[in-house]
Amino acid sequence: MKVTTLRFTETARARIEKAGGKCLTFDQLALRAPLGQNTVLLRGFPKAREAVKHFGPAPGVPHSHTKSYVRAKGRKSEKARGKRNSKGFRFYFC
Secondary structure, three states: OEEEOOOOOHHHHHHHHHOOOEEEOHHHHHHHOOOOOOOOOOOOOOOOOHHHHHOOOOEOEOOOOOOOOOOOOOOOOOOOOOOOOOOOOOOOOO
């Protein structure tokens, strides 16, 4: 199998070549298949970045799974009691 990417890590290149494959650059691919015959183009998931987890409705809004920017999510840091649909606030029974 021939693999073409913008850059290879050394371990990825070693694994591909150990399995009998070849690592090509894009200019080498263009010389081998100028019209792109028998090539499959793949790309990674565009929302795989850590920053995307912070996008969306604010953390704390009902049904929001947005990651907050706080340094800790423990007992003391930015923890409100929270609102519930059935009553004004969430109640804690100790």
